[in-house]
Amino acid sequence: MKVKVATKILEANDRIAAENRKIFDGAGVFVVNLMSGPGAGKTSLLERTLAAKGGLRVGVVEGDIAGSDDAERIEKYGAPVVQINTGGACHLDANMISDVLGDLPLDELDVLFIENVGNLVCPAEFKVGEDMKVMLLSVAEGHDKPLKYPLMFQESAALILNKIDLLPYTDVDVGKIRKDAQSLNPGLRIFEVSCRTGAGIDEWVAWLGREAEKS
Amino acid sequence: MKVKVATKILEANDRIAAENRKIFDGAGVFVVNLMSGPGAGKTSLLERTLAAKGGLRVGVVEGDIAGSDDAERIEKYGAPVVQINTGGACHLDANMISDVLGDLPLDELDVLFIENVGNLVCPAEFKVGEDMKVMLLSVAEGHDKPLKYPLMFQESAALILNKIDLLPYTDVDVGKIRKDAQSLNPGLRIFEVSCRTGAGIDEWVAWLGREAEKS
Numbered sequence: 001m002k003v004k005v006a007t008k009i010l011e012a013n014d015r016i017a018a019e020n021r022k023i024f025d026g027a028g029v030f031v032v033n034l035m036s037g038p039g040a041g042k043t044s045l046l047e048r049t050l051a052a053k054g055g056l057r058v059g060v061v062e063g064d065i066a067g068s069d070d071a072e073r074i075e076k077y078g079a080p081v082v083q084i085n086t087g088g089a090c091h092l093d094a095n096m097i098s099d100v101l102g103d104l105p106l107d108e109l110d111v112l113f114i115e116n117v118g119n120l121v122c123p124a125e126f127k128v129g130e131d132m133k134v135m136l137l138s139v140a141e142g143h144d145k146p147l148k149y150p151l152m153f154q155e156s157a158a159l160i161l162n163k164i165d166l167l168p169y170t171d172v173d174v175g176k177i178r179k180d181a182q183s184l185n186p187g188l189r190i191f192e193v194s195c196r197t198g199a200g201i202d203e204w205v206a207w208l209g210r211e212a213e214k215s
Numbered sequence: 216m217k218v219k220v221a222t223k224i225l226e227a228n229d230r231i232a233a234e235n236r237k238i239f240d241g242a243g244v245f246v247v248n249l250m251s252g253p254g255a256g257k258t259s260l261l262e263r264t265l266a267a268k269g270g271l272r273v274g275v276v277e278g279d280i281a282g283s284d285d286a287e288r289i290e291k292y293g294a295p296v297v298q299i300n301t302g303g304a305c306h307l308d309a310n311m312i313s314d315v316l317g318d319l320p321l322d323e324l325d326v327l328f329i330e331n332v333g334n335l336v337c338p339a340e341f342k343v344g345e346d347m348k349v350m351l352l353s354v355a356e357g358h359d360k361p362l363k364y365p366l367m368f369q370e371s372a373a374l375i376l377n378k379i380d381l382l383p384y385t386d387v388d389v390g391k392i393r394k395d396a397q398s399l400n401p402g403l404r405i406f407e408v409s410c411r412t413g414a415g416i417d418e419w420v421a422w423l424g425r426e427a428e429k430s
Contacts, residue, residue, distance in 0.1 A: 038252040038335045039356025090336035121305035140355035141254025
């Protein structure tokens with residue numbers, strides 16, 4: 001019975017996600033569903049991406065349980081941004097995105113980031129209308145994460161390993177993260193970055209630009 | 216309708232949690248529901264606690280979506296341990312705990328840790344029969360977490376700030392974490408520890424022993 005309800009919720013969500021996707025495609029905007037556990041650096045990655053974005057016109061939807069800190073951080077870069085507060089829900093869903101579409105200048109954007117709630121589990125189950133999912137993992141979270149939280153690694157087109165400036169002060173084995181993540185998802189693209197120092201950001205932004213152009 | 220279903224699930228969960236609690240009380244075991252985001256160091260804290268436990272007889276239930284790495288780590292310390300794989304679910308619930316009660320020597324334990332799935336959101340909503348909730352936050356997750364994920368901070372008796380050995384290499388403001396966490400929960404007890412170096416562990420273990428004795 002519980003499973004039946006959950007399946008219906010997922011089916012209804014996927015229908016609305018497909019409608020969102022049609023609207024995004026019509027406006028010619030490439031949409032990235034950005035996911036990670038709490039504090040892996042999603043907003044910091046967006047700040048670095050906005051600072052380095054070159055020719056790309058980027059907008060952002062911020063998803064948080066509470067607060068508008070992240071939207072305020074993004075606004076400083078002059079990007080159009082909408083904050084969603086889920087009021088307790090542990091992930092964004094397609095309906096929440098559908099509700100804010102009218103608040104975004106979609107026709108003027110090349111890329112729209114939808115920054116999900118910090119949660120390494122639930123966001124991976126709910127499409128929001130994205131062209132691709134991208135996930136972050138802070139290296140401070142340890143090398144056992146891919147095998148313990150497999151779905152997000154399987155669903156993502158790219159994995160951004162953030163906070164590599166902390167590597168000298170931890171025992172984390174980046175080789176094991178790479179190996180386990182690619183065993184779950186052989187096509188996974190992996191970037192190593194530090195949003196604190198800026199290392200690796202150019203490579204990520206260049207790849208993002210190529211992916212947006214392809215679509 | 217969605218809310219109605221969710222309420223029913225929570226009510227049913229709380230009923231089973233109360234039954235678990237009765238069984239724990241009857242066996243004289245003090246139960247801690249241990250929660251955090253992914254990679255904050257829950258299992259490392261248990262390893263340090265087991266190594267330092269003094270007179271306490273400690274058992275562990277490990278909750279993970281997949282894998283048994285954590286149970287294997289705990290087993291090395293000679294503690295009774297049961298691994299639960301949730302198979303996708305983002306938190307433990309009372310029913311999962313009820314299912315494994317027969318696999319634990321409750322009468323021989325002073326403290327039972329129930330290590331929840333790594334998730335800063337959902338585990339805080341589901342009682343499992345615990346005497347108290349304890350949460351960890353890795354300082355590498357940043358100082359904005361209390362206000363963005365308030366429920367877990369409100370529900371916990373203690374907050375363990377882990378990975379303080381990384382503080383010199385981050386921009387995190389521990390004072391802000393303390394202030395915001397205690398504004399959400401004035402009675403919250405806060406410990407600063409490093410499971411890597413062992414700093415602060417003795418104070419936590421001494422407090423745990425006193426709490427277990429009180430109950």
